[in-house]
Amino acid sequence: MASVSQGDDEAIASLSGAKDPRWVGPALSTGGELHRGQRIELTSGFAEITFDSGAQVTLEGPASLDLNSAWEAALRHGTLKATVPPEAVGFEFPMRA
Numbered sequence: 001m002a003s004v005s006q007g008d009d010e011a012i013a014s015l016s017g018a019k020d021p022r023w024v025g026p027a028l029s030t031g032g033e034l035h036r037g038q039r040i041e042l043t044s045g046f047a048e049i050t051f052d053s054g055a056q057v058t059l060e061g062p063a064s065l066d067l068n069s070a071w072e073a074a075l076r077h078g079t080l081k082a083t084v085p086p087e088a089v090g091f092e093f094p095m096r097a
Contacts, residue, residue: 012070017048054088
């Protein structure tokens, strides 16, 4: 998995798409599970993450994103676009210092 830390075994999201991604660490596979506590780091390209809550995030590298739960992710740096459908209202992006 492309992460600084693997996190626990609870799957909270999946990599639903990617375009020309360059990962920090081993490459992630489209369709692969992502876990609570995992950090996604992208040096370039795009990664689409779909959370179990229904929220969807497109990350544009260079970027780093911490996956906190199916209802929360924290952007450490970089750019993202989020889509939060009605069933995912309440999804949060707390600020990281």
